[in-house]
């Protein structure tokens with residue numbers, strides 16, 4: 001792993017505008033070689049947090065650490081960042097501006113040209129190198145933004161909604177580029193509203209709600225948290241489950257049910273009750289189901 005790669009830590013990040021606190025005491029980590037999904041509704045504070053992490057916005061309180069010490073401008077200079085407001089020049093030919101950006105990040109013009117051409121070609125824009133950015137469709141402009149953030153083999157990636165507007169093929173290419181960087185140990189944080197994509201890609205998640213971190217950790221830890229859920233199916237009506245103390249039936253349809261066992265109840269004794277009662281009601285299945293990321297997201301953001 002590149003020795004300049006490190007763990008990113010947001011510690012108590014807070015941003016106040018006037019009397020409005022838009023990010024409040026947000027703490028989480030982005031681990032080297034992991035992909036962390038940053039989730040939250042519109043206005044939850046994701047962009048504000050990412051801008052503070054990139055040093056573009058002064059936090060009202062809190063700090064950002066890199067490898068355990070305060071993150072510096074020099075650390076950030078080698079990060080790949082895709083801002084929400086994008087920020088390339090509409091009237092410039094795309095390859096030229098990528099070469100220029102690459103040079104700003106310390107590449108020679110020839111290196112920047114090679115890398116940019118390679119990435120643009122991989123993203124299906126090999127025949128558009130001399131076109132002005134504004135002549136491209138929005139999704140293709142987005143592809144050029146991706147190349148801009150990956151030009152200099154970044155030591156970390158902080159991407160604000162990198163997948164928005166991309167077609168499935170471009171999503172796949174972007175994902176494989178991100179995986180390649182992950183394998184090199186690069187920490188990656190990206191925001192998204194696409195829960196299914198975050199569920200598929202991320203080993204870690206941060207959920208922000210009204211400026212506060214409501215859940216953070218590995219996807220496995222989060223799935224294991226909360227009330228345990230079970231699926232029940234039988235040859236006879238499943239409505240009786242509603243009467244079992246400690247059980248909350250989430251959904252029942254004839255002979256099938258989805259239920260939760262209350263955290264305060266004794267899991268083993270409730271399970272034993274259901275199993276023994278179920279045996280007398282032609283039970284086919286009584287199995288634990290892990291919540292999806294969507295279930296977790298809805299759970300923590302509806303509190």
Ligand SMILES: Nc1ncnc2c1ncn2[C@@H]1O[C@H](COP(=O)(O)OP(=O)(O)OP(=O)(O)O)[C@@H](O)[C@H]1O
Nearest residue numbers: 017020022040041042043044045046047048049084
């Ligand atoms: N300069 C500012 N002055 C006052 N309020 C601001 C400023 N910038 C952002 N905000 C407010 O901060 C809140 C968080 O905005 P932010 O853009 O960080 O949210 P977000 O989670 O990225 O949303 P989205 O998913 O819509 O991009 C919003 O209510 C926004 O209006």
